[in-house]
Amino acid sequence: MFTITESAAEAINQLTAAQDVQVRGGLRMTLSGLPEDGAALSVEITSHPAPGDDVVDAAGTQVFLARETRVRLADKILDARKDVNGHFTFLVANPQ
Template sequence: MLTLTETAQTVITGIVGQSDAAETGGLRISGAEGDQLNVGVAPAPAEGDQVLDASGARVFLDDTATTALADKVLDAAPDDQGRVTFTIAQQA
């Protein structure tokens, strides 16, 4: 199962907390064409999504993302302008 670093948890909680979906929302990761994944804030999980809750940071994964990220770690790095880069690494 996908795991989140502490930094990713903090960033996700902040992003979702600033959205209109703060109470029930989360970061949704879904499959796209090829090996691409879409990432965005969602007000609630879609039907069939796996829900990951790590210290209040909620991530919704569709079937494609669940499979692709099953043995991965999601990290985040905010820059000085407030932009965030997410990185995916293999679990140790």
């Protein structure tokens, strides 16, 4: 099951607030390419899910996943780190 850490939820909440995204907004994630080729993860703050997106609610925030992305990230964890300049980096990891 795809899970979201408290740090990732806090980052998403801060980003949606900074961009004045409505209550139903969240982070949309799309994974492209093949894992063996170094799949690329794209993220964007958006006010609503795209048609066909699955919505993951956690810790007061939402993540929108394109269906293929959800399948590929089904057993992963989304985490976030904030650098010294206040920029967030999202990380997808295997559970420990």
